[in-house]
Amino acid sequence: MGTSRASARSVVFAPLDPHSRAETVVRRLTDAITFGLLTDAEQLPSETDLAAQFGVSRVTVREALVALRQQNLVETRRGRGGGSFVRAPAAAADRSLRSRLSELSLPNLRDTADHYAAVAGAAARLAAQRADADDILRIEEVDADVAGPPHRMERAYHLEVAAVAQSARLAREEIRFATELGTLLWSPILQSVDGAYDPHAEHRAITAAIAAGDGDLARGLTEKHIETAVERLVTLHLTLVEP
Amino acid sequence: MGTSRASARSVVFAPLDPHSRAETVVRRLTDAITFGLLTDAEQLPSETDLAAQFGVSRVTVREALVALRQQNLVETRRGRGGGSFVRAPAAAADRSLRSRLSELSLPNLRDTADHYAAVAGAAARLAAQRADADDILRIEEVDADVAGPPHRMERAYHLEVAAVAQSARLAREEIRFATELGTLLWSPILQSVDGAYDPHAEHRAITAAIAAGDGDLARGLTEKHIETAVERLVTLHLTLVEP
């Protein structure tokens, strides 16, 4: 009894976000660059457009861009055709990933993964209930495109499943996890640890379950897919933490 | 392909929270009072304590309290033993609930419910994998306490299950849903629509599945429990929207 009361209060009275708005914009853009959502040499929208999209003042955007320039994550050019351009060195992303991984606590990593599996599994189940033939084709097309880095492929696949599930919330959650954890879970570093791992074969099995309308199987396969990736990540984490 | 890229961007460039900090505090406290997390005549922490807990300045808390007083949701007394006290008329809560329900769009309601079922179902499944005998006793004790309003009982039950699942994230999500949707889903208004509904019997079945270590059954029963409540809410929603 006391538990639920105390815990509900923990939400009501939880601290507000301590970060300034400029700082929040910095974190947004830094994460997007570090995790590959914004690629090297890519041009950001203009200051005016960024301000409109983020719902902040242009001064705030400019403040954030100063910080990003100091981190050498963007460079800015004036004049027509100017603007801010991403500078994302590949080696920095790799170092950032290992650094990030070694900062994560194992219980925290497992808890995040449990949550992710719940969301992605539910999306797969709903997709099995709601997909039509066009949806299945689309999922297959997305999965057939193997031209990019693994975490991009994984993100595209799971996001397509969430879209087919017709749940805006689950799709949004999927994107959040892809941003927060996806780059770790599906990192190329992990691919070299165990060569026998074939995510595409697992995707095909999930897609077949969705096509067959078997929601429980689709969910179970999705959960296992994520749990497998987590175990590999845990293995890497242990090598980093106990040298 | 374009789908996942465009959608990832929608997260990166999504608008920041437009609400001022004072306004956010107002919303927090208004929701907590309206949904029964803070009860009539209950004393709020002092301004200084609220400021510390919310991580804001006292001026901001005072600003929020002015707004709450204008809404007649609190009254404030000076001096020793003074402070702000909740004023939560039962009729206003009922009106607020119907008003809230008629504002919800049906697809939105279903989507939220799908997400809730995923979280609560996953919690039940993990609880079945991780519970020991003491945990089961605790769940049963929580469920045996029938002294309060239904939404309180439901919150306490599901939160206990999430606690037994040993997932901080799922517990936090559970609290969020209990705050956002729980008061609607388990409202006394709905209890009078269909007298045959017995949530405690459904809880006992879920608890038995958890005790038996049957994660899939525990999850399935939890999902059905929530889906049943949603259908009843949809029925009420239709009576409000199409008179």
Add this chain to the structure above:
DNA sequence: CCTTTAAAGTCTGACGCCATACGTTTTCGC
């Protein structure tokens, strides 16, 4: 080469929020 255009750079007054300090009110405890 010149003009136009897009985009960054700079500035300004008003408002929200911060930390800090002090004053007033009311109850509690001796």
Add this chain to the structure above:
DNA sequence: GCGAAAACGTATGGCGTCAGACTTTAAAGG
């Protein structure tokens, strides 16, 4: 009844953010 303590009420200077306006820069297009 008095003094102490808790708690609200008021005020202040500084910083972040806002909307809006104007200037400078550099590329694109004729």
